[in-house]
Amino acid sequence: MNTDDSLSALAVRLDQFARARDWPRFHSPKNLASALIVEAAELLEPFQWLTEEESRQLPAERRQAVAEECADVLLYLVQLASALGIDLVAEAQRKLEINERRFPPGRA
Amino acid sequence: MNTDDSLSALAVRLDQFARARDWPRFHSPKNLASALIVEAAELLEPFQWLTEEESRQLPAERRQAVAEECADVLLYLVQLASALGIDLVAEAQRKLEINERRFPPGRA
Amino acid sequence: MNTDDSLSALAVRLDQFARARDWPRFHSPKNLASALIVEAAELLEPFQWLTEEESRQLPAERRQAVAEECADVLLYLVQLASALGIDLVAEAQRKLEINERRFPPGRA
Amino acid sequence: MNTDDSLSALAVRLDQFARARDWPRFHSPKNLASALIVEAAELLEPFQWLTEEESRQLPAERRQAVAEECADVLLYLVQLASALGIDLVAEAQRKLEINERRFPPGRA
Numbered sequence: 492m493n494t495d496d497s498l499s500a501l502a503v504r505l506d507q508f509a510r511a512r513d514w515p516r517f518h519s520p521k522n523l524a525s526a527l528i529v530e531a532a533e534l535l536e537p538f539q540w541l542t543e544e545e546s547r548q549l550p551a552e553r554r555q556a557v558a559e560e561c562a563d564v565l566l567y568l569v570q571l572a573s574a575l576g577i578d579l580v581a582e583a584q585r586k587l588e589i590n591e592r593r594f595p596p597g598r599a
Numbered sequence: 600m601n602t603d604d605s606l607s608a609l610a611v612r613l614d615q616f617a618r619a620r621d622w623p624r625f626h627s628p629k630n631l632a633s634a635l636i637v638e639a640a641e642l643l644e645p646f647q648w649l650t651e652e653e654s655r656q657l658p659a660e661r662r663q664a665v666a667e668e669c670a671d672v673l674l675y676l677v678q679l680a681s682a683l684g685i686d687l688v689a690e691a692q693r694k695l696e697i698n699e700r701r702f703p704p705g706r707a
Numbered sequence: 708m709n710t711d712d713s714l715s716a717l718a719v720r721l722d723q724f725a726r727a728r729d730w731p732r733f734h735s736p737k738n739l740a741s742a743l744i745v746e747a748a749e750l751l752e753p754f755q756w757l758t759e760e761e762s763r764q765l766p767a768e769r770r771q772a773v774a775e776e777c778a779d780v781l782l783y784l785v786q787l788a789s790a791l792g793i794d795l796v797a798e799a800q801r802k803l804e805i806n807e808r809r810f811p812p813g814r815a
Numbered sequence: 816m817n818t819d820d821s822l823s824a825l826a827v828r829l830d831q832f833a834r835a836r837d838w839p840r841f842h843s844p845k846n847l848a849s850a851l852i853v854e855a856a857e858l859l860e861p862f863q864w865l866t867e868e869e870s871r872q873l874p875a876e877r878r879q880a881v882a883e884e885c886a887d888v889l890l891y892l893v894q895l896a897s898a899l900g901i902d903l904v905a906e907a908q909r910k911l912e913i914n915e916r917r918f919p920p921g922r923a
Contacts, residue, residue, distance in 0.1 A: 496604070496605070497604070497605070497606070497688045498605070498606070498688070501688065501691055501692065501695070504695060505695065508695065508698070508699060511704035511705075512702060512704055512705075517756050519651035519652070519654045519655055520646060520654040520655060520657070520665075521646040521649055521650075521651050521654035522651065522654075522755060522756060524639075524642050524643045524646050524654075525643060525646075525751060525754070525755040525849060526755050526756075527639055527642065527643075527672070528636065528639040528640060528642075528643050528748060528751070528852060529748045529751055529752050529755060531632075531635055531636040531639040531672075531748075532636060532744060532745045532747075532748030532749070533748070534632050534635065534636070534679075535632040535633060535635075535636050535741060535744070535745055536745050538628060538629040538632050538633075538741070539738060539741040539742050539745060540733050540738060540742075541629055542629075542867070543627035543629050543630060543866070543867075544627075546627050546628040546629035546630075546632075547627055547628060547682075549628070549683065554683055554684075554685075557628075557683060557685070558680075558683070558685045558690045559690065559694060561676060561679065561680050561685055561687060561690060562687070562690035562691040562693065562694035563694060564635070564639075564672070564676055565676060565687055565688075565690075565691045566691055566694060566695065568669060568672055568673060568676070569691075571642075571669065572666075572669050574655075575657065575662055575665060575666070576662075577662075577665070577666045577669055579669060579670070579673055580605045580606070580609065580673075582666045582667065582669060582670035582673075583609055583670040583673045583674055583677075584609065585670065586667060586670035586671060586674060587609070587612060587613065587616065587674065590616065591616060594620060596619035596620055597619075597620075625864050630863060630864060633741060633859060633862070633863040634863050634864075636744060636856060636859070637856045637859055637860050637863060639856075640852060640853045640855075640856030640857070641856070643849060643852070643853055644853050646849070647846060647849040647850050647853060648841050648846060648850075650759070651758070651759075712820070712821070713820070713821070713822070713904045714821070714822070714904070717904065717907055717908065717911070720911060721911065724911065724914065724915060727920035727921075728918060728920055728921075735867035735868075735870050735871055736862060736870040736871060736873070736881075737862040737865055737866075737867050737869075737870035738867065738870075740855075740858050740859040740862050740870075741859060741862075743855055743858065743859075743888070744852065744855040744856060744858070744859050747848075747851055747852040747855040747888075748852060750848050750851065750852075750895075751848045751849060751851075751852050754844060754845040754848050754849075757845055758845075759843035759845050759846065760843075762843050762844040762845035762846075762848075763843055763844060763898075765844070765899065770899055770900075770901075773844075773899060773901070774896075774899070774901045774906045775906065775910060777892060777895065777896050777901055777903060777906060778903070778906035778907040778909065778910035779910060780851070780855075780888070780892055781892060781903055781904075781906075781907045782907055782910060782911065784885060784888055784889060784892070785907075787858075787885065788882075788885050790871075791873065791878055791881060791882070792878075793878075793881070793882045793885055795885060795886070795889055796821045796822070796825065796889075798882045798883065798885060798886035798889075799825055799886040799889045799890055799893075800825065801886065802883060802886035802887060802890060803825070803828060803829065803832065803890060806832065807832060810836060812835035812836055813835075813836075
């Protein structure tokens with residue numbers, strides 16, 4: 492059971508999308524992990540020469556381009572998790588709990 | 600309005616987590632995009648020398664390590680989207696619709 | 708002293724190139740490391756859906772595109788090393804020696 | 816003919832290193848490009864939370880760690896270029912010439 496309805500729905504639709512195009516043979520976890528990092532780089536690219544301050548104040552057009560790259564990363568992440576039977580949101584919650592214990596508040 | 604309850608809840612909790620540790624000053628979109636690709640690489644690493652076939656049949660222990668890296672990618676993606684006011688699921692749905700039109704089924 | 712004449716010459720020319728354009732203010736090591744990984748992703752992209760076998764037999768045109776991405780990675784690597792006073796070839800030789808001891812021949 | 820003696824020597828030695836361990840079967844261009852970006856991420860990691868200014872003034876120990884990651888990137892880049900018959904330095908010089916024409920000095 493996936494704890495997250497929207498991501499589950501997205502996973503189902505992505506699976507149908509891939510099957511209708513005979514793409515599952517390309518979608519090995521290895522390839523999906525490669526595709527994901529390629530999209531992560533496209534997400535980093537608009538920020539690479541900006542100052543941190545500029546990156547906090549993106550003009551609307553640039554922000555929209557970034558939104559689309561975020562979407563691409565999520566689409567491959569959902570497909571990879573789906574291929575491996577991973578519940579993304581449950582894993583993220585678990586990891587956040589680990590981090591909450593690992594980095595107690597108020598320490599540098 | 601975010602269309603995805605679980606990701607929204609995650610975003611709220613991540614925001615509290617970061618604030619309690621005085622981390623928002625580090626969490627510029629530029630830095631979050633860097634952190635995301637570093638995690639995307641940790642997600643690719645276990646696959647880099649596997650064949651595609653092997654990547655489809657990960658042993659349980661390796662699969663769990665991959666699940667944690669997937670979580671890390673999602674956590675930074677949610678924080679980056681949150682910092683920029685991006686609705687991740689809505690953007691992913693929109694991008695998938697674009698791809699459905701762009702790549703009609705049955706073509707190579 | 709840099710042990711490698713060609714890379715040294717490249718570093719000098721890249722430094723002149725950047726200075727003539729007033730780019731050194733953008734070329735912090737942090738930004739150069741980001742630019743490098745963005746190029747590394749462009750280098751990975753042409754391979755992401757190929758089989759390993761196909762990647763060993765690239766058509767000439769695709770091979771040339773890959774050659775240009777290799778060049779981009781090297782150009783940023785040389786600039787980053789130069790900014791930090793790192794002798795790339797000496798470090799690579801040292802690392803290779805470490806690997807030679809760390810992975811004795813004939814073991815899995 | 817490779818224009819760069821040190822990189823050529825490195826390529827020869829890397830080839831011997833890989834053959835002695837029966838690794839060429841793992842070293843498809845696809846896999847080498849994946850390994851390269853994983854190393855590029857390890858090179859980015861020490862910078863991800865630093866300011867640009869801090870990245871220009873790395874303490875000696877951290878600088879040495881970065882030097883080793885630079886070496887790892889170069890080692891995979893040399894192997895990938897070698898596998899595809901690419902002359903890295905010649906390609907980098909050609910790309911730099913293109914950039915010199917593409918970005919005339921004195922323009923923003």
